[in-house]
Amino acid sequence: MNVYLDLSNLFNLFCIAQGFTTAALLFYRTDSPANRWLAWLMVGLTLQVVDYFLTRSGVYWNHKWLYFFPLFYSWSFGPLLYAYVRARAGQAVSLPKGWLVPVLIQGLFYLILTFQPFDNKAWFWLNVHKPFTRYVDYYVACGLILYAIYRSRPLATDRPLRLLLNGLGVFYVIAAIEPLVNDAYLPDNWPKFYLTHQILPLFVYALALIGLVYGWLVKPERPTAPITPPPPVTPDQREQVLRAIQQQELYKDPELTLTSLAKHLGESPNVVSRIINTGFNQSFNEFINAYRIEEVKRRMAAGDADRLTVLALALDAGFASKATFNRVFKEQTGHTPKEYLGTLDGGR
Known part of the structure; x- marks a missing residue:
């Protein structure tokens, strides 16, 4: 041939x-x-x-x-x-x-x-x-x-x-x-x-x-090596993450990643990922976006949407794009931002 x-x-x-x-x-x-x-x-x-x-x-x-x-x-x-x-x-x-x-x-x-x-x-x-x-x-x-x-x-x-x-x-x-x-x-x-x-x-x-x-190919474990379960998430670890997110409002940083959060906390990304996944039953993105959505809802209820656009509120809360904000908002509230504002206006 x-x-x-x-x-x-x-x-x-x-x-x-x-x-x-x-x-x-x-x-x-x-x-x-x-x-x-x-x-x-x-x-x-x-x-x-x-x-x-x-x-x-x-x-x-x-x-x-x-x-x-x-x-x-x-x-x-x-x-x-x-x-x-x-x-x-x-x-x-x-x-x-x-x-x-x-x-x-x-x-x-x-x-x-x-x-x-x-x-x-x-x-x-x-x-x-x-x-x-x-x-x-x-x-x-x-x-x-x-x-x-x-x-x-x-x-x-x-x-x-x-x-x-x-x-x-x-x-x-x-x-x-x-x-x-x-x-x-x-x-x-x-x-x-x-x-x-x-x-x-x-x-x-x-x-x-x-x-x-990048280490996506993990070497197989030796048969004799004992498998050690990860340690449980402690209340102090949960509190450390909550303090960074709630009090320091790191969720408002649109560039926030699992790596940067771990660096801020002085932990490894794997440890922080385990704290969020196990301690809060959420992925990193779900955990951070939940705070961002709550921030937008709070400001909508406070009437900030009367002087600012919804997109401005979303960007202030840490979202990097309109498309991501609209998708996450609908997933978490069951409404589009416009529909949700309508429910607030109806209750005033």
Whole structure:
């Protein structure tokens, strides 16, 4: 079998090996639910890089029965990314019902095409997939990923994860625009998804590095090592956290993170996370946002909304964006801010 290898193909092979190896380590060397979601995301992304390699290396050309082999599961990337970030934030993962159905449809679509005669594949590519269905596939994937990034950013409490989400967001915004620009300015026979083909392997490699460098791959415990349960949360620890949040009003800092709170308290992030999770039965974000919402409600009841906008009240309370405030307010009160103000006005 003749395989064309250039620097790009060699790098793709490197990223494929790195992606599958890291996914396997994430699956089998940790007990973290977040790492398992990340492993599934790694597998999906790496399979897409496999498709790029088979195309550029000439394998598809030499083995035409492989055309449309089901390697694309891009409709799963958004839900998997959101599940990973949510699990990493210590929250229960509850994906929308039926989220797996579009992924199965996507896989079945390519599987059926795989077993078609080559003439049928060629006709479908030229008349249906190239002008129509590949754009549907592509833009649904971009939309799901961008929505997952939007939902995930408030849950990202550490800087590396926020940088990763920001990088993915910028990439997929550009990727969504790229085919439109290429259609307008490039000849018909030029690639329309050049950026995606070149940069996606870099993201696979970056994810693999992040999984290794930031300690998401925990070394397996020795069988003889005793498992020591964490010490219970003491009243003094609870009081220490409450004093920082209630009396010093640290929740009003929009840049407050688990790490910065731990530094303020002179504790490690793991200890502070355990105090909040065990002592208050909440995640860090739920705990802080509850105080921010109560602050906004207090000022609404005091009539501050008559001279200031609700957004100004939310920003004063520590929220960094209007979208996050509206979502959290509805989750905690069952009303939009406007509806809640109406209930207050009705009682005056």
